[in-house]
Amino acid sequence: MMGRLMQAEFIKIKRKGFWFLAFLGALGVVAMQMVNYGVRKDYLFTQSEDRWGYYLMNIHSFTPLAIVLGIVILTSFLSSVENETNAWKQIIALPVSKRMVYLAKFTVLAIVLFISSFLMGIFTLLYGLYLGLGEAIPSADLMQYSFYPYFASLAVLAFQLWVATVSQNQAIPITIGVVGVIFAYSASVLPDWMIWKWPSLMNEWNDPMINVWWGLGAGALLYLAGMLDFTRRDVK
């Protein structure tokens, strides 16, 4: 059933620019560094012995912003597809449980964001190679900067999907989303417990892996809460 529900979700996002956005987000993060390095490559090269490491840090300075922004846009897309003509009532009246419907939505978003993160990793690598940052490619760091922010942001995804699916007024998830994007951009001044800080991979112990675990743990809890709330509510 899950497979068929997800196929249905993928049909619905056709022609909505969903995939294009996933591609654009990934490219955008690297494009910021294309501009940066394009303008002042020589200067940036003098900033650190570890040119790859320094480049990856620069890339990463925009990743949290892009991911949180992407989450806000994609979740509101995916719920607006149903809200536009109140299609919720039509799906929920089909022989399928509300939990499955919710899970399908979450999974589609998680997949699209994962693909976007993967693409960002590829673009990062390709531009890094083009810049000639050195022979030894730090593949572990590359993986970390591509995928850790993704896992660390699953809590934001679960939260945003919850708000977007249960809000009658779509201004609410958008407003919360915009505030979240601002939070993600000011991660360094946020306390560790705020979910919007986690994609930055910063914490007081300087261990990015902690944010991954938090993202997965709190993401699971927020997902569960959202799903139960969605299941409990009447469909208009």
Added chain:
Amino acid sequence: MEYIVETKNATKNFGKEKAVVGLDLQIPKGEIYGFLGPNGSGKTTTIRMLLGLMKPTFGSVRIFGKDIKKEKIEILKRVGSLVENPSYYPHLTAYENLETSRKILGVPKKRIHEVLAIVRLSDAANKKVKGFSLGMKQRLGIAAALLHQPDLLILDEPTNGLDPSGIIEIRELIKRLPKETGMTILLSSHLLAEIDQMATTVGILRKGELIFQDSIETMRMYAKQTISLNVSSSEKAWRSLLAKGIKAEFEKGTILLSERSNEKVAQAVSSLVQDGFSVYRVQEEKKSLEDIFLQMTKEEQAV
């Protein structure tokens, strides 16, 4: 008797507002059940409870003898529905819209072509629904409801907002369905004439309460038309009719004949003319839904 839909004391409150009150709905197999009530009387709320979209505040809902609370998915496998305004994905074609439901229902692809043919949308299969007229969207909604060949079809005001030709088209379509497939249909409307033309059994809802549930023939007794006569010195004229044993009522200056056959009307008119009264108008009066409500509640109180 076997009921396809049976609710007991189904009640839905929205905060303090009582939308549906103590509803005991009974829909026999193979009927077209006309669910009649003015706007805001609770038809859509009832239908949402039948489909498990809303949980009743009290009471139970059983469909095919199963409790919707316990066996919702089993029930919904055999129910097709169209609730309120049609829902669709405007950026997708008619075919793609049906495909999203078909995937979940797990029926063969050829059903899409079959249901599109049933609602006469085959030519528009590959057009985006964005550009469809309301009637076409409504028919697409019915097509989606028919995909899995349901045993119970629930249509909530399917002709609402359509132009006359659209209304006729949907009406013909609905009448055709149970004959062909033996399905039971629940059809809601706020228009008496619409239910009168399609339904075999009728339930009438008023302010959330079911005030009538019986065969269409019984309802027609209430809805029966009367002949009204506008005459000179009307009260005297009415008495002269009664004196001759012609059944009539007197209301707001007009005489109402309860028997409507041609002979009886002719007899009444000629008797009035012979007695020297002038007959200005002879009219057939259709009762509105409100009139029937009044009559039903009046008789209820009398009993």
